[in-house]
Amino acid sequence: MRTAVSLFTGCGGSDAGIINAGFNILMANDILPYAKDTYLANHPETDYVLGSVSKIETFPSSDLLVGCYPCQGFSQGGVRAANRTINYLYLDFARALNVIKPRAFIVENVSGMVRSNYRHLLEDQIKVFTEAGYKVKYKVLNAADYGVAQERKRIFIVGIRNDYDIEYTFPTPTHGTELNPYRTIEDAILDLPEWPEGEFYDLDFHWYYMSRDRRRDWKEVSKTIVSNPRHMPLHPLSPTMTKLGDDKWAFTTETRARRFSYREASRLQGFANDFVFPETKNASLNMKYKVVGNAVPPPLFEAVAKALPNIWD
Numbered sequence: 001m002r003t004a005v006s007l008f009t010g011c012g013g014s015d016a017g018i019i020n021a022g023f024n025i026l027m028a029n030d031i032l033p034y035a036k037d038t039y040l041a042n043h044p045e046t047d048y049v050l051g052s053v054s055k056i057e058t059f060p061s062s063d064l065l066v067g068c069y070p071c072q073g074f075s076q077g078g079v080r081a082a083n084r085t086i087n088y089l090y091l092d093f094a095r096a097l098n099v100i101k102p103r104a105f106i107v108e109n110v111s112g113m114v115r116s117n118y119r120h121l122l123e124d125q126i127k128v129f130t131e132a133g134y135k136v137k138y139k140v141l142n143a144a145d146y147g148v149a150q151e152r153k154r155i156f157i158v159g160i161r162n163d164y165d166i167e168y169t170f171p172t173p174t175h176g177t178e179l180n181p182y183r184t185i186e187d188a189i190l191d192l193p194e195w196p197e198g199e200f201y202d203l204d205f206h207w208y209y210m211s212r213d214r215r216r217d218w219k220e221v222s223k224t225i226v227s228n229p230r231h232m233p234l235h236p237l238s239p240t241m242t243k244l245g246d247d248k249w250a251f252t253t254e255t256r257a258r259r260f261s262y263r264e265a266s267r268l269q270g271f272a273n274d275f276v277f278p279e280t281k282n283a284s285l286n287m288k289y290k291v292v293g294n295a296v297p298p299p300l301f302e303a304v305a306k307a308l309p310n311i312w313d
């Protein structure tokens with residue numbers, strides 16, 4: 001069977017995608033305890049190393065290396081600062097790449113990396129991966145185009161080792177046509193309870209939340225699922241919102257409004273319906289939202305992995 005090593009694994013969104021694409025994950029790693037708990041509750045067979053990637057000295061040899069280093073520095077949701085050390089974790093990914101020398105690698109990150117003030121970081125990633133001996137391609141993809149009920153634009157960087165004289169081609173969208181329309185919120189969560197008390201963040205809608213329209217209808221694709229529950233989009237049973245002025249929106253009725261629950265968020269990310277959130281000592285509502293919002297939608301990662309050429313024999 002084809003093998004993979006996974007870094008910055010989180011609760012395993014990207015890994016669920018490559019497992020579906022036919023890979024066996026030999027090793028996973030993350031620094032966040034609840035990410036490990038969740039991953040192992042769903043994939044108990046994987047050797048999941050908890051701790052900073054910078055402390056890992058040996059990696060098993062594998063066909064594929066995947067990693068989605070953190071994105072606080074580039075993210076629209078996070079504090080942006082192009083020189084933060086967190087922005088340089090790709091160098092640990094490059095270190096693993098140089099040790100393992102897999103046949104191919106896949107990286108995912110926020111699309112903000114293509115913006116001009118971060119461009120030098122993207123260019124440096126391309127440079128170090130190229131110097132490691134790979135033909136590197138990158139592209140921004142929208143998860144909705146690959147059957148995920150959510151608008152989520154992310155950059156993918158894919159490399160194929162130079163000794164295979166093949167270039168990677170990104171998968172063409174599978175959804176959004178008359179024949180195969182986008183998956184909607186309704187498709188993803190209609191069967192779930194309307195008021196799953198304790199499973200959604202129920203604190204106030206602060207001024208920043210009310211500075212834009214946070215709601216989409218049942219028959220639409222969801223807005224981007226984020227890791228901070230305060231910023232989670234509204235469930236469609238919430239009242240619609242109307243614009244009052246610059247950066248000022250209000251609910252149109254007094255009916256109770258709520259954000260998506262972490263379980264609904266996991267469905268909207270494309271995780272399996274039976275994905276488990278274990279009640280370990282590290283569990284909390286915020287942690288559940290965090291691991292889900294950080295994840296790569298499994299169907300999107302699966303599409304990218306399945307588009308790799310046949311370099312496995």
Ligand SMILES: C[S@@+](CC[C@H](N)C(=O)[O-])C[C@H]1O[C@@H](n2cnc3c(N)ncnc32)[C@H](O)[C@@H]1O
Pocket residue numbers: 008009010011012013014015029030031032035051052053054067068069070071089291294295296297
């Ligand atoms: C964008 S998330 C990855 C999500 C994951 N690929 C998924 O699909 O579920 C980035 C991850 O990097 C982890 N991380 C941050 N610093 C790290 C470090 N120094 N070593 C290992 N993991 C780290 C974070 O805890 C977070 O889970």
